[in-house]
Amino acid sequence: MHKDLSAAWKTRHRRWLKFVQANIKAMENGKRIPIGPSAKPLVAPALRPRNDPSINVVICAPHPDDEALIGALALRLRQECGARITDCAITLGSNLSQRPRRLRELKSACAVLGFKLIVANSPEGFDQVNLLNRQNHPDEWIAKIRTLSAIFEQDSPDVVFAPHAEDFNTTHIGTHHLVVEALGDYQQRTGRGPITVIETEFWHENSRPNLMVGISPHDEATLVMATAEHGGEIRRNPYHLRHSGRLIENVRLGAEVVGGQGGVAPDFPFAELYRLVFMAGGKLCEPRPGGRVIGPKEKINWPKLVQSFRPSP
8 A cells, every 4th residue: 555645745735725714714704794884884982182292194095995995194193193184076977876875884984984075076076087087178177276275274184195106006196286286376375384195006006105104903903884874785795795805915025115125014914004204395206215114003203203304405
């Protein structure tokens, strides 16, 4: 009788198979959790009053759901720094008949996150936020710039979130350019000083992220819950169930792309990647070279973090 030389292989494979199957089972369990918009608002717990200087944050979300999908840093700033987070919905999607539904879902998601909501060009949002509109219809584009610039003047943000310039989706790319140009207009009209810009990624990796923000399982559950309030969208594509997988992958990627090639991966499970830059004098300015990794247990010191990226005079 011949000895089975593959016995050890089979034993080890069974253990890894259980690991892989556990991931599939977790996604199947997620399918059993109700999706939104919830009949009764899921209101985020109130925060304790703080004495810290307030931080005004505006998220320029290309579509309803982007506020949750890239919201790790904004959520942490709200909870740890008492920041006031405003989600500015740049569009409500391209399908006119679906906009009321998407707005209901968006309101529900923002309630989960504790974010204030405003809709650019209320109540419909902008149409055709893309480079073709920018090129072929300059009058329409200028009108968008002026509308968003007025929103910035009203909210006076210290921090603005927007997609990076190569985030694949045409509306994400268009939103990047619209935000940069509207911030430039706002600064030139008002004389406003430097503003921190957080470039986000979802559809395409940013080639030069410089900030990896770890997030706890508790906060990741909040982001997934908020994403799940966009029920009409996730019925089409259940990306809420894959959100945690993307943040797990970010830890592998960010460990070296942000932390340094050949660096040791941190031991926390979830992270979001960003690029922190500055708008000054109406122009997008490069930050100081280098990257920063913030673990989920490290309290964010926002002024110190921003200063670490501020370019030398």
